Amino acid sequence: MRLQRRKCKSFSVKFFIQKVCNGAQTILITGVNLYEQVFHYVPLSKKLRHGEEMQYNILSYGAVGDGVTKCTQAIQAAIDACAGSGGQVLIPAGRFLSGTLCLGSDMELHLESGAVLISSLEEADMQDLTGAYQDDNKDSGWEGGCFLHACHIRNLTISGAGIIDGQGCKIYYEDDADNGLKECPMNIRGFRPRMTFLEDVENLTIQDVTFRDAAFWTLHMAGCRNVRIDGIKILNNDRGPNNDGIDPDCCKNVIICGCIISGGDDAIVIKATGPMFQKYGNCEDIVIEGCILHSRSSALKIGTETHGNIRNIMVSNCILKDCSRGIGIWSRDGGEISDIHIHHITGNTLRYA
Numbered sequence: 394m395r396l397q398r399r400k401c402k403s404f405s406v407k408f409f410i411q412k413v414c415n416g417a418q419t420i421l422i423t424g425v426n427l428y429e430q431v432f433h434y435v436p437l438s439k440k441l442r443h444g445e446e447m448q449y450n451i452l453s454y455g456a457v458g459d460g461v462t463k464c465t466q467a468i469q470a471a472i473d474a475c476a477g478s479g480g481q482v483l484i485p486a487g488r489f490l491s492g493t494l495c496l497g498s499d500m501e502l503h504l505e506s507g508a509v510l511i512s513s514l515e516e517a518d519m520q521d522l523t524g525a526y527q528d529d530n531k532d533s534g535w536e537g538g539c540f541l542h543a544c545h546i547r548n549l550t551i552s553g554a555g556i557i558d559g560q561g562c563k564i565y566y567e568d569d570a571d572n573g574l575k576e577c578p579m580n581i582r583g584f585r586p587r588m589t590f591l592e593d594v595e596n597l598t599i600q601d602v603t604f605r606d607a608a609f610w611t612l613h614m615a616g617c618r619n620v621r622i623d624g625i626k627i628l629n630n631d632r633g634p635n636n637d638g639i640d641p642d643c644c645k646n647v648i649i650c651g652c653i654i655s656g657g658d659d660a661i662v663i664k665a666t667g668p669m670f671q672k673y674g675n676c677e678d679i680v681i682e683g684c685i686l687h688s689r690s691s692a693l694k695i696g697t698e699t700h701g702n703i704r705n706i707m708v709s710n711c712i713l714k715d716c717s718r719g720i721g722i723w724s725r726d727g728g729e730i731s732d733i734h735i736h737h738i739t740g741n742t743l744r745y746a
Contacts, residue, residue, distance in 0.1 A: 447478060447479065447480035447481060448480060448481050448483050449471040449472075449474050449475040449480060449481065449482045449483065450471070450483045450485060451464065451467055451468050451471045451482065451483065451484055451485070451489065452485060453471070454467040454468070454470040454471045454474075455467035455470075456468055456471075456489055457489075458485070458486070458487020458488055458489050459487075459488065460487075460488030460489075460490055460509070460511060461490060462490065463490050463491065463492065463513065463518065464489045464490060464491050465491045465492040465493070465494070465513075465518065468482075468484075468489065468491050468494055469494055469495065472494060472495070472496060472497060472500070472502070473497070475497070475500045476496075476497025476498060476499065476500050477497060477498055477499050477500070478499065478500065479499050479500070479548075480500060480501070481500070481501040481502075481503050482500060482501065482502050482503065483503055483505065484502070484503065484504040484505060484508040484510055484553070484555055485505050485507075485508055486505055486506065486507030486508055487507070487508060487509070488509045488511060489508070489509065489510050489511060490511045490513060491510065491511065491512070491513060491518075491540075492513045492515070492517075492518025492519055492540075493518065493519050493520040493538060493539060493540060493541075493542055493586075494540070494541055494542065495520070495542050495543065495544075496541065496542065496543040496546070496549055496551075496591075497543075497546055497549075498546040498547045498548055498549065499547065499548045500548075500549065500550075501549075501550040501551070501552060502541075502549075502550070502551045502552070503550075503552050503553045504552070504553035504554070504555025504556070504557070504602055505553055505554065505555055506553075506554040506555060507555065508553065508555030508556070509555065509556045509557075509558055510555065510556070510557045510558065511558045511560060512540035512557075512558065512559050512560055512586060512588060512608070513540075514560055514563055514564065514583060514584055514585070514586070514608065515584065516538070516584045519538030519539065519540070519584075519586045520538050520539060520542055521538055522538055522539065522590065538586045538587075539586050539587045539588070539589060539590035539613075540557075540559065540586055540587070540588050540589065541557070541588065541589040541590075541591075542589070542590050542591075543590075543591045543592065543594050544591075544592045544593060544594075545592070545593045546593075546594055546595075547594070547595045547596055548595075548596045549591075549594050549596070549597050549598070550597075550598040550599070550600070551598075551599045551600075551602055552598070552599070552600045552601055552602060553601060553602050554601060554602075554603075555602060555603070556602075556603045556604075556605050557588065557602060557603070557604050557605065558605045558606055559586075559588045559604070559605065559606050559607035559608045559609075559611070559629075560606060560608060561585075561606040561607055561608040561629065561630055561633055561636060562606055562630070563583070563608075564581055564582065564583055564585045564608040565579040565580070565581055565608075565630055565632070565633050565634075566579060566580055566581075566582060567579055567580075568580040575632070576632070576689075576745040577632070577745065578632055578633070578634040578657055578689070579630070579632045579633060579634070579657075581634060585608035585609050586608065586609060587607070587608075587609040587610040587611075587613055588604060588607045588608075588609070588610065588611045588612070589610075589611065589612050589613055589614075590613050590615070591612075591613065591614045591615070591617060592614075592615045592616055592617070592669075593615070593616045593617065593672075593673065594614070594617045594618075594620075595617070595618045595619055596618075596619045597614065597617050597619070597620045597621070598620075598621045598622075598623070599612070599621075599622050599623070599625055600621070600622075600623040600624055600625065601623075601624050601625065602625055602626075603625065603626040603627075603628060604625065604626070604627045604628070604629075605627075605628050605629070606628070606629060606630060607627075607629050607633070607636045607656070608633075608636070609635050609636065610635065610636070610637045610640055611627050611629065611636060611637060611638050611639070611640075611656070612625075612627065612638065612639045612640065613637075613640045613642060614639075614640065614641050614642060614644050614647075615642040615643060615644070615666075615669045615673070616642070616643050616644065616669055616672055616673030617641070617644045617645075617647070618644065618645045618646055619645075619646045620641070620644060620646065620647040620648065621647075621648050621650075622639060622647070622648070622649040622650070622652060623648075623650055623651055623652075624650075624651045624652065625652050625653075626652070626653045626654075627639070627652070627653070627654040627655065627656065627660075628653075628655055629655060629656035629657065630656070630657055631655055631656055631657050631687065631688070631689050632657050632689065633656060633657040633658070634657060634658065635658055636656045636657055636658050637656065637658045637659050637660075637662055638654040638655075638656050638658075638659070638660040638661055638662075638686075638688075639652075639654065639660070639661045639662075640661075640662050640663075640664060641661075641663050641664075641676060641679060642664050642665065642666050642669045642676065642698075643664075643665050643666070643669040643670055643672075643673040643674060643675065643676045643701060644673075644676055644679070645675075645676070645677055645678055646678050647678070647679040647680070648679075648680045648682075649661065649679070649680070649681045649682070649684065650680070650681075650682045650683050650684070651682075651683045651684065652684045652685075653684070653685045654684065654685070654686050654687070654688075655686075655687040655688070656687075656688055656689075657688070657689050657690065658688065658689075658690045659688055659690045659691045659692075659693070659694045660686040660687065660688040660691070660692050660693065660716075661681060661684070661686065661692070661693050661694070662691070662693075662694040662695075662696075663676055663679060663693075663694070663695045663696075663703055663706060664676065664695075664696065664697070664698040664699070664703075665698055665699055665700050665701035665702070665703055665726075665728055666698045666700060667698070667700040667726070670700040670701035670728075671700075674701060675701040675702040675703065675704065675728075676701060676702070676703045676704075677702070677703070677704045677705045677706075678705045679705070679706050679707070680707045681693065681706075681707070681708045681709075681711065682707075682708075682709050682710050682711070683709075683710045683711065684711045684712075685711070685712045685714065686711060686712070686713050686714070686716070686740075687713075687714045687715055687716060688716050688717070689716070689717050689745055690716075690717055690718065691716065691717070691718040691719070691720065691721040692711075692713040692716040692718070692719050692720065692740070693708060693711075693713075693719070693720045693721070694718075694720075694721045694722075694723065695720075695721070695722045695723070695730055695733065696721070696722060696723030696724055696725060696730065697723040697725050697726075698725070698726060699723070699724045699725055699726045699727065699728035699729075699730065700726045700727065700728055701728045702728045702729045702730070702731070703728060703729075703730045703731075704729070704730070704731045704732045704733075705732045706732070706733045706734070707734045707735075708720070708733075708734070708735045708736075708738065709734075709735070709736050709737050709738075710737045710738075711737075711738050711739075711740075712738075712739055712740050713738065713739070713740030713741075713742075714740055714741065715741060715742075715743045716740065716741075716742055716743070717742065717743065717744070717745055718742065719738070719740060719742060720735060720738070
């Protein structure tokens with residue numbers, strides 16, 4: 394029998410919150426208003442100067458925008474020259490292929506309109522993360538390394554009208570697992586790095602840029618503090634496995650606003666993974682507002698990884714389009730989820746094969 398897609402009726406949030414509770418774990422939804430609390434002490438990222446003398450154009454360091462030449466060394470040289478200066482690394486129009494890039498403090502990575510920064514899919518080009526993190530979750534993907542990496546830095550901005558491309562289309566393939574319906578997740582082959590891994594960044598701003606076709610998690614922030622994600626687009630294959638949109642992992646003081654996110658896995662998932670909880674503690678004080686989310690999993694998920702507590706979360710004024718689940722709250726690993734406030738949410742669900 395062929396399974397058919399069925400569009401559900403519009404929902405109100407009280408019917409759309411999924412609560413999953415294992416054993417003695419508890420979930421509390423208290424309706425605490427967090428706006429005043431969060432906005433009171435979340436600063437904007439340090440404003441960077443954009444004078445001509447503070448701009449580091451990657452073309453000046455030997456980058457070639459043909460989409461074929463690997464520009465890792467040239468782009469990294471521009472980043473290293475800029476880091477600490479308060480300046481801007483400029484990715485101009487063109488297609489720039491690169492391996493792992495390590496970002497620094499007091500800098501902005503800016504992608505002009507027409508710029509495409511492309512992640513290599515060759516393992517030799519990627520920073521290996523397997524030795525740095527021990528995790529019992531087989532889906533954490535440390536063996537894949539990452540494209541854009543930052544660790545233990547301050548005052549980082551990623552901005553612009555350009556595109557960061559993960560080349561997921563070369564990883565996913567159709568195996569006809571649902572007999573031609575083309576609704577279930579596609580299969581995967583080859584090496585697939587996460588698009589970003591930003592660890593312990595204080596004062597992080599990501600604005601306007603488009604992340605496209607991630608092969609694994611798109612925007613993974615771990616242990617970051619004072620974060621503003623504003624007006625970005627994440628446009629992933631909506632049948633791609635593990636291509637989460639935004640993953641705040643043991644982060645604090647986070648604002649996510651005005652974003653459009655589409656993918657096969659969770660659009661936004663707030664979590665406390667084991668390795669990050671051991672280093673950075675609980676995940677708390679997060680505002681999500683004015684976003685449009687599409688996912689064949691959950692539009693917003695709180696959990697599943699709950700090695701630490703997750704608390705003080707506000708979600709409002711969002712549209713959830715054609716999602717398998719709207720909002721899922723899952724406590725699995727011993728942490729407590731509390732002080733969650735969700736209001737003014739609209740959208741619909743679909744049942745997929």
